[in-house]
Amino acid sequence: MGIGALLFAFALGMIWVAYVLGPRHWADWVLTAGLGVATGIGVTSFNYFVLTWIGLGRAPWIAAVDLMLLAPVAWLWWKGREGRPVPEERAGPNLILAAVSAGALAVAMGAVASSADQLPYGEWDAWSQWNLRARYLAGDGDQWRNAVSRDLVRSHPDYPLLLPSAVARAWRFQGEHDPDVPKLLGIVFLAAVFCVLFGTLARVRNANAGLLGLCVLTASAGYLSQGPAQYADIPLSLFVLGAIACALLDQYELGGLLASAAAFTKNEGLVFALAYLVLVRKLPALTGAAPGLVTVAAFKLFLAPPSEFAGGAIHGENLLPSLWAMGQQLYGYGLGIGHPVLLLAVLGFGLGIARTAQPMWSRCMGILAIQFLGYLAAYVVTPNDLTFMLASTARVIGQIWPALILLLIARLNSPVFASPESAAREHTKDHPAEESHAGRGKARKR
Numbered sequence: 001m002g003i004g005a006l007l008f009a010f011a012l013g014m015i016w017v018a019y020v021l022g023p024r025h026w027a028d029w030v031l032t033a034g035l036g037v038a039t040g041i042g043v044t045s046f047n048y049f050v051l052t053w054i055g056l057g058r059a060p061w062i063a064a065v066d067l068m069l070l071a072p073v074a075w076l077w078w079k080g081r082e083g084r085p086v087p088e089e090r091a092g093p094n095l096i097l098a099a100v101s102a103g104a105l106a107v108a109m110g111a112v113a114s115s116a117d118q119l120p121y122g123e124w125d126a127w128s129q130w131n132l133r134a135r136y137l138a139g140d141g142d143q144w145r146n147a148v149s150r151d152l153v154r155s156h157p158d159y160p161l162l163l164p165s166a167v168a169r170a171w172r173f174q175g176e177h178d179p180d181v182p183k184l185l186g187i188v189f190l191a192a193v194f195c196v197l198f199g200t201l202a203r204v205r206n207a208n209a210g211l212l213g214l215c216v217l218t219a220s221a222g223y224l225s226q227g228p229a230q231y232a233d234i235p236l237s238l239f240v241l242g243a244i245a246c247a248l249l250d251q252y253e254l255g256g257l258l259a260s261a262a263a264f265t266k267n268e269g270l271v272f273a274l275a276y277l278v279l280v281r282k283l284p285a286l287t288g289a290a291p292g293l294v295t296v297a298a299f300k301l302f303l304a305p306p307s308e309f310a311g312g313a314i315h316g317e318n319l320l321p322s323l324w325a326m327g328q329q330l331y332g333y334g335l336g337i338g339h340p341v342l343l344l345a346v347l348g349f350g351l352g353i354a355r356t357a358q359p360m361w362s363r364c365m366g367i368l369a370i371q372f373l374g375y376l377a378a379y380v381v382t383p384n385d386l387t388f389m390l391a392s393t394a395r396v397i398g399q400i401w402p403a404l405i406l407l408l409i410a411r412l413n414s415p416v417f418a419s420p421e422s423a424a425r426e427h428t429k430d431h432p433a434e435e436s437h438a439g440r441g442k443a444r445k446r
Contacts, residue, residue, distance in 0.1 A: 001173040001174045001175070002170035002171060002173055002174030002176075002178050002180075002181045003170070003174075003180075003181070003184065004173065005169055005170040005172075005173040005174070006166075006170050006181070006184065006185065006188070008040075008044075008066065009040035009041050009043075009044040009066075009166075009169075010036060010037055010040050010041075010188075011036075011040070011070075012039075012040045012043065012044065012066060012069065012070045012073075013035070013036035013037060013038065013039035013040025013041065013042075013043065014032055014033060014036030014037075014040065015036075015070065015073055015074050015077055016036070016039050016040070016043075016073050017032045017035045017036045017039055017254065018032050018036075018077055019073050019076055019077040019080075020251060020253075020254050021035075021249075021251065025202075027198070027199055027202035027203065027207055027210065028199065028202075028203060029199075030195050030198055030199040030202070031195065031196060031198075031199020031200055031202070031203060031245075032199070033192070033195050033199075034191075034192040034193070034194070034195025034196035034197075034199060034238075034242070035192075035195075035196055035199075035242050035245070035246075035254070035258075037188060037189070037191075037192035037195075037238070038192060038196070038238050038239055038242045038258055038261065039242075039254065039257065039258065041162075041166050041185075041189075041235075041261075042162065042239065042257065042258065042260075042261030042264075042292070043069060043257075044066055044166070044169060045161075045162045045163075045165040045166045045169065045261075045264070046162075046165075046261075046264065046291070046292055046295055047062065047065050047066060047069070048062055048137075048165045048166075048168065048169040048172075049137070049161055049162075049165045049264075049295070049299075050295060051065060052137060052144050052165075052168075053144075053303075057137075057144065057172070058172075059172055059173055062169065062172065062173075063173075092207070093206075093207035093208050093210075093211055094208050094211070097208055097211045097212065097215075098207075098211055100211075100215060101211040101212075101214040101215050101218070104214065104215055104218040104219070105194065105214055105218055107218070108218040108224055109187075109190075109191065111224070112187060112190060112224055112227040112228055113187060115225075115227070115228040116183050116186065116187055116227070116228035118228075119183075119228050119229070119230075120179050120180075120183060121179055121230075122182065122183070122186070122228070122229055122230030122231070123228075123229040123230070123231070125229070125231050126182065126229060126230035126231060128154070128155060129152075129155040129156060129159075130163050130164055130167075130182070130230065130231065130232060131164070131167060131182055131230065132152075132155060133147040133152075133155070133161065133164040134163075134164035134165075134167035134168040134171065134182070135168075135171075135177055136164075136168075137161065137164050137165055137168035138167075138168035138169075138171040138172050138177065147161060147164060148161075148303045148304055148305065150305045156308075157304065157305050158267070158300075158304040158305050158306065158307045158308070159232075159266060159267060159304075160263065160264040160265060160266065160267070160269070160270075160296060160299060160304075161264065161299070162232075162235070162261060162264040162265045163232045163235055163265060166185060167181055167182045167185065170185075182230045183228075183230065185230075186227055186228060186229070186230045186234065187227060187228075189227075189234045189235045189238050190224070190227040190234055192238050193217070193234070193237060193238050193241060193402050194214060194217065196238065196241050196242055196245055196402075197210070197213045197214065197217060197241065197402055197405065197406055198210035198211070198213060198214055199245075200245040200248065200249065200406055200410075201213045201406065201409055201410060203249060204248055204249070204358075204410055205409075205410060205412075209409055209410070209412070212347070212409055213405055213406065213409050215343070216340045216343050216344060216405050216409070217340070217402060217405055219339065219340045219343060220333050220340045220401060221333065222329065222330075222332050222333035222394050222397075222398070223237075223333060223397075223398045223401050223402075226394075226395055226398055231395065232265050232266050233266070233395040233396075233398050233399055234398070235265055236262055236265045236266050236268065236269050236399045237398055237399050237400070237401065237402050237403070238402075239258045239259070239261045239262035239265060239269065240262055240269070240272055240371075240399060240400055240402075240403050241402045241403045241406060242255070242258040243255045243256075243258040243259040243262065243272075243276055244364050244367070244368075244403040244406060244407070245406065246258060247276075247280055247285075247360050247363070247364055248358065248360055248361070248364065248406075248410065250360075252280060252282040252283075252284040252285040252288065253284040253285065253287055253288035254288060255276070255280070255285055255288065256276075256277070256284065256285035256286060256287065256288030256289035256290075257288040257289060257292060259272065259273040259276040259277065259285070259288075259289050260273055260288070260289040260290075260291070260292025260293045260295075260296065261292060263292065263293060263296045264292060264295065264296050264299075266399075267307065268371070268374065268375070268378075268396070268399060270296065271370070271371060271374040272367065272371050272374075273289060273293065273296075275366075275367045275370040275371060275374075276289075276367050277289060279363045279364075279366050279367050279370075280360070280363060280367075281363075308382075308383060308384070309378060309381055309382065309383070313381065313383075314380055314381055315380055315381065315382075315386075316380065318379050318380050318382070318386050319376065319379070319380055321386060321390070322375075322376055322379035322380070322386075322390065322393075323376070325390040325393045326375075326393055326396075326397060328393075329393040329394040329397055330397055332394065333394070333397070333401075340405070344405070344408055344409075347409075347412060348408070348412065351412045351413055352412075352413040353411050353412065353413055354411050354412070354413040357410075357411055361407060361410065361411065364403075364407055365407055368400050368403060368404060368407070371399075371400055372400070375396050
């Protein structure tokens, strides 16, 4: 039943995203799968936490509310199936690039699955913090309040509860604390990141750009090593990537929802959500984020103890060591010639960077820049030992790494990665006679 609860969440999200995006190509369905995981887990986790808080955290109530959300969207999606556009015909991917990226992805996910089997309970923060709080949230009566108890001194009781709520929801339906649930969820989150990265690049550029994104991410050993840990950083990176992807695709309401899910995942996500709403500047984004942000605000105001960073003094001497540590951790993100930063540098130098980009691209880069400054601010005001804090820098970088890969590859200047629309425009520029002939043909049809 626990795995079934996760599958229901995935199905809810996929139907929701399919209704919003209207997939027209196989690559669109890859994107739908990735965003569906993020949306389904986000929505059902919000539901579970709110119902638990108001005393209705029992399986029948949880299932009823989830079905109430699923039913109307499924009906609308099914009703509109006859009016959907026919599948698009797009140029196929480069076979060599497809083979290389598929092989790299298979090796990477195989290594992650093997590591997950060796770490059935995750690493330190998983069983001392995230899964511990999930056990409390899955308990009877008021046991869930222990998840925000001030007695959890070293377990960050002020942290938001999306990931523990997702695990607790599955455990509630299963009736036991099965360690396979958080382990599976960690692998699914990572797989969803690959799907969103590929699908978004395939949609805004083409499949070759998406495959290149997979190659760069599979070369990011420092990022992939976090998959089996069962920490909240990979889920947060999925929500950040999903929200940025939705901004590029003009799906602002869904992007706002995913930004609010980031805010309910970790404190760093709250910085991202606020920066997202300020820089995107779209009312639908605020509409999509509002229910989630209200939940996060209520959690922070009425349940969570004060953050350890509250009222902290400024330690300017921490700035340079923090920047140095981030550079060192980024250097350790890959191995040898396959280092992801080196790959991106070579691609940017060889192909060049497009002079123009869609207006939302610059805003998205600004969002990630603000997020990076937020990390530095946390190091500057931390009351903890700086060496202890910097030990987690690799996880912090991982929170924005897939979104940064997305934005950088989306800006590469090469016709090999051109979208169908831009390729058609370039073709008509080079062959004006064909455009004139096509125009006369249309006139005859009219």
